[in-house]
Amino acid sequence: AQSVSQHNHHVILSEAASLELGCNYSYGGTVNLFWYVQYPGQHLQLLLKYFSGDPLVKGIKGFEAEFIKSKFSFNLRKPSVQWSDTAEYFCAVKPLGAAGNKLTFGGGTRVLVKP
């Protein structure tokens, strides 16, 4: 079965610092890739997604992610974080052909941005 690994469980950084969250998956075939975010007290919501084409994907709130097929990675980045980026971030992978649009999620990374 495929798995998704997020390397950091907790990240603490100051405002204006750069953020990079790692995500690696184990599936060898073609995949769709997602980053979801859960702000405190809010629903899980989609940050960005990759299906095909340009491996550098831009999402909402200044986030971007780069798909590196050879490394089975889909790392999330933001050049300059704000206090409002404090949240938990989840990487998710859907192998093409997976029944019912099933996603496999990573364990999540809690990000705390200090003002």
Next chain:
Amino acid sequence: DVKVTQSSRYLVKRTGEKVFLECVQDMDHENMFWYRQDPGLGLRLIYFSYDVKMKEKGDIPEGYSVSREKKERFSLILESASTNQTSMYLCASSLFAGRETQYFGPGTRLLVL
């Protein structure tokens, strides 16, 4: 806007009780999902449904069952709640097509005593 609602935000039950968690979506989505979210483990799929009366086991179905009698409603049932089922339960829905985004509800935090 897609809206996925869950019947309760917080629930406290006793060991052995039968527990029903309800989820409703208003966007005519074919797919619906139940996940549990635990710290450090992310979201794990319990069951999903791709049509009325259809269901498929996810990665951790043991101790749970589901019901989908209407397209907009997907229920998760804990036949006999146990303390290890204390968790946050998230419902999601999506269109049938493979590229479609899953939309999540607010979650139900269940405590089993």
